Amino acid sequence: MRHILSILLENEAGALSRVVGLFSARAYNIDSLTVSTTEDPTLSRMTIVTHGSDEVIEQITKQLNKLIEVVKVIDLNESEHIEREMMLIKVRALGKDREEMKRMADIFRGRIIDVTEKTYTIELTGTSEKLGAFIEAVDRAVILETVRTGASGIGRGERVLKI
Amino acid sequence: MQISGAEILVRCLQEEGVEFVFGYPGGAVLEIYDAIFRQDKFKHVLVRHEQAAVHAADAFSRSSDKVGVALVTSGPGATNAVTGIATAYLDSIPLVVISGQVATPAIGLDAFQEVDMVGITRPCVKHNFLVKDVNDLAATIKKAFYIAQSGRPGPVVVDIPKDVTQHRAEFHYPDSVHIRSYVPATRGHSGQIKKAVNLLLEAKRPFIYVGGGAVQGRAEAEVTELVRMLGVPCTNTLMGLGAYPGSDSQFLGMPGMHGTYEANMAMQHCDVLVAVGARFDDRVISVPSHFLSRPKKIIHIDVDPSSISKRVKADIPIVGDVKLVLRDMLEQLKQSGGKPDAAALAQWWKQVEAWRGHNCLLYTPSDELIKPQAVVQTLYEVTGGQAIVTSDVGQHQMWAAQYYKFDRPKQWLNSGGLGTMGFGLPAAIGAQLANPNAQVACITGEGSIQMNIQELSTAKQYHTPVKVLALNNRYLGMVRQWQEFFYGTRYSESYMDALPDFVKIAEAYGHIGFKVENPSDVEPVLREAFSDKLKERLVFIDFRTDQSENVFPMIQNGKGLDEMDLPPHMRDIQQVPFENNRDYGNMC
Ligand SMILES: Cc1ncc(C[n+]2csc(CCOP(=O)(O)OP(=O)(O)O)c2C)c(N)n1
Numbered sequence: 001m002r003h004i005l006s007i008l009l010e011n012e013a014g015a016l017s018r019v020v021g022l023f024s025a026r027a028y029n030i031d032s033l034t035v036s037t038t039e040d041p042t043l044s045r046m047t048i049v050t051h052g053s054d055e056v057i058e059q060i061t062k063q064l065n066k067l068i069e070v071v072k073v074i075d076l077n078e079s080e081h082i083e084r085e086m087m088l089i090k091v092r093a094l095g096k097d098r099e100e101m102k103r104m105a106d107i108f109r110g111r112i113i114d115v116t117e118k119t120y121t122i123e124l125t126g127t128s129e130k131l132g133a134f135i136e137a138v139d140r141a142v143i144l145e146t147v148r149t150g151a152s153g154i155g156r157g158e159r160v161l162k163i
Numbered sequence: 164m165q166i167s168g169a170e171i172l173v174r175c176l177q178e179e180g181v182e183f184v185f186g187y188p189g190g191a192v193l194e195i196y197d198a199i200f201r202q203d204k205f206k207h208v209l210v211r212h213e214q215a216a217v218h219a220a221d222a223f224s225r226s227s228d229k230v231g232v233a234l235v236t237s238g239p240g241a242t243n244a245v246t247g248i249a250t251a252y253l254d255s256i257p258l259v260v261i262s263g264q265v266a267t268p269a270i271g272l273d274a275f276q277e278v279d280m281v282g283i284t285r286p287c288v289k290h291n292f293l294v295k296d297v298n299d300l301a302a303t304i305k306k307a308f309y310i311a312q313s314g315r316p317g318p319v320v321v322d323i324p325k326d327v328t329q330h331r332a333e334f335h336y337p338d339s340v341h342i343r344s345y346v347p348a349t350r351g352h353s354g355q356i357k358k359a360v361n362l363l364l365e366a367k368r369p370f371i372y373v374g375g376g377a378v379q380g381r382a383e384a385e386v387t388e389l390v391r392m393l394g395v396p397c398t399n400t401l402m403g404l405g406a407y408p409g410s411d412s413q414f415l416g417m418p419g420m421h422g423t424y425e426a427n428m429a430m431q432h433c434d435v436l437v438a439v440g441a442r443f444d445d446r447v448i449s450v451p452s453h454f455l456s457r458p459k460k461i462i463h464i465d466v467d468p469s470s471i472s473k474r475v476k477a478d479i480p481i482v483g484d485v486k487l488v489l490r491d492m493l494e495q496l497k498q499s500g501g502k503p504d505a506a507a508l509a510q511w512w513k514q515v516e517a518w519r520g521h522n523c524l525l526y527t528p529s530d531e532l533i534k535p536q537a538v539v540q541t542l543y544e545v546t547g548g549q550a551i552v553t554s555d556v557g558q559h560q561m562w563a564a565q566y567y568k569f570d571r572p573k574q575w576l577n578s579g580g581l582g583t584m585g586f587g588l589p590a591a592i593g594a595q596l597a598n599p600n601a602q603v604a605c606i607t608g609e610g611s612i613q614m615n616i617q618e619l620s621t622a623k624q625y626h627t628p629v630k631v632l633a634l635n636n637r638y639l640g641m642v643r644q645w646q647e648f649f650y651g652t653r654y655s656e657s658y659m660d661a662l663p664d665f666v667k668i669a670e671a672y673g674h675i676g677f678k679v680e681n682p683s684d685v686e687p688v689l690r691e692a693f694s695d696k697l698k699e700r701l702v703f704i705d706f707r708t709d710q711s712e713n714v715f716p717m718i719q720n721g722k723g724l725d726e727m728d729l730p731p732h733m734r735d736i737q738q739v740p741f742e743n744n745r746d747y748g749n750m751c
């Protein structure tokens with residue numbers, strides 16, 4: 001099953017590689033990973049999307065907690081959460097495709113952020129599935145390039161991850 | 164007053180009360196060596212290979228309650244240390260390893276003798292640091308010692324660039340450490356402990372399984388009290404030997420791949436199992452599915468939450484310092500006023516004694532060939548069971564674990580987790596330095612000893628009178644055993660051709676060497692080696708042992724705990740299905 005883990009860790013050199021190294025050394029999967037500092041400059045926050053059985057996720061969580069720099073780990077799946085990912089997608093936009101592309105972007109609430117005679121670059125935000133759906137919906141042949149940030153997530157309502 | 168980074172490091176080690184630093188110099192650490200030269204609070208032990216420095220520091224710790232300290236130079240010195248670090252990591256031994264690094268401006272430029280030590284050791288340390296600023300040095304060393312010995316212990320590497328050892332700063336050693344992201348568990352959850360106590364009192368076939376965590380956590384008194392109070396059988400793993408006295412009748416021997424018949428059968432057929440600082444290693448239970456094929460309730464006590472339910476799901480997980488948890492447990496047990504089910508226990512013991520009655524460690528003595536088991540048994544007698552015993556890895560290691568009865572923790576030192584050949588001799592040196600008055604014996608094989616034999620030189624320099632017992636079967640014996648069992652006796656590269664004359668080697672290093680070929684000489688030679696006359700001398704004894712001897716019992720990979728390959732005299736009994744065993748009655 002797919003899980004989305006939120007991790008608070010010390011904002012120190014090498015901390016990220018420790019987390020990534022843990023996944024590779026123990027043969028766990030990383031589907032996506034995003035990381036950046038938080039409002040507290042001494043802390044980074046990481047979101048890791050992974051998949052595995054409940055036992056595997058339990059081990060991942062415990063092993064992450066064991067890392068000295070890791071302050072807190074939560075599995076966002078355990079309660080309601082919001083998830084967002086951003087994608088920049090560059091598509092060929094010529095002739096009648098140009099109109100069609102604009103319409104598609106609108107439907108998915110995307111924004112065209114760069115325009116040339118032959119291309120559009122569209123910014124899209126949403127769940128990973130939504131971004132995937134967009135790719136599915138457009139003609140493969142017109143996609144020139146995509147770049148995705150990977151998911152980041154946050155608990156709904158009052159629930160916060162803080163120290 | 165400002166002092167150099169090297170001087171700061173030395174002051175830190177002094178503040179930590181370090182007595183010995185095991186190491187080997189080189190360009191990146193020359194500043195540190197100079198600072199060591201100019202002090203006399205701790206001693207430096209010059210080994211002959213950095214791997215040995217770490218093993219010696221490791222065994223110094225294993226045989227005492229202190230943190231081991233090793234010092235190596237950058238590049239090749241650092242990489243040579245990695246095997247030792249990984250060894251300590253898998254056995255949870257508190258170590259601080261200081262490695263030199265090229266100067267900070269040169270880092271990342273493939274400088275002479277540069278290696279990314281923090282990167283290389285990341286998967287095999289509890290934690291590691293690269294100190295980039297001399298102002299952080301003292302606090303980092305303080306943290307390193309704290310992390311190494313708290314919670315689940317382990318090795319911590321501190322990589323120090325050469326210029327940091329030269330830069331100057333005020334020395335200030337912090338009194339305490341607080342790391343907000345690192346708060347090791349101490350007391351166990353009292354509700355869980357209560358549940359465990361109730362379960363234990365209801366148990367019909369309880370069994371206690373004690374691992375290395377009980378040794379590292381110094382929980383031997385609590386383990387012993389619990390086992391005796393409940394009147395139940397127990398087992399110590401390879402790493403746990405000595406946590407419960409090996410010569411006591413409630414001890415069934417070691418479990419697992421080369422465990423005893425009685426320990427393995429009890430482990431498989433118990434109804435309540437208490438794991439104390441033990442982690443259901445694959446060498447103990449083989450495959451979890453088979454181990455769990457008999458329903459049993461599992462109480463698992465460990466300081467490391469990630470060890471619980473890693474291979475086997477615990478019914479009652481208790482995270483905490485094993486000593487403190489067991490104390491609380493004993494307290495609750497006393498307060499509850501409950502008594503174990505005496506009738507059920509009597510039945511259980513009847514079964515256990517029936518298993519034990521087969522005497523699975525019996526071997527055929529010989530007048531012509533030296534039986535390796537007999538050498539270990541004789542060592543036990545000659546040393547009165549008091550020696551600190553180190554071992555290498557192989558058949559001799561298993562015989563040492565099976566035939567020497569360890570009554571105290573920290574008396575048996577071996578590489579259980581990584582299985583490192585080459586551990587034994589440097590470990591014996593480290594243990595002897597930590598315990599100058601103890602008898603220290605290293606049980607090794609002719610293969611293993613050659614992996615760090617150069618340490619005979621270190622032993623000479625520092626007058627560590629250890630006794631090296633090489634069980635020389637002219638084979639990489641454990642490899643040979645597997646090839647015999649699983650590879651149609653095709654002894655691919657397991658024969659040790661061109662063996663040296665170990666007596667001459669010992670003599671060349673300035674020690675005493677004996678070669679023993681006759682079984683009747685085993686005891687006299689051992690008595691001589693441990694006599695007062697040779698008290699101050701390292702004695703190397705080359706025992707030419709029976710080449711064909713194998714380690715039994717044995718559990719093949721993928722087989723269950725009750726599917727052991729048994730020694731010849733027990734081959735028949737294995738056929739009797741357990742359920743039909745009359746002694747067992749209707750308890751199953
Ligand atoms: C560094 C290292 N290399 C290889 C092995 C694999 N190995 C395990 S036991 C063994 C044979 C050891 O032979 P010896 O020291 O002669 O002991 P014996 O088994 O004969 O008692 C080998 C090669 C190991 N454990 N460690």
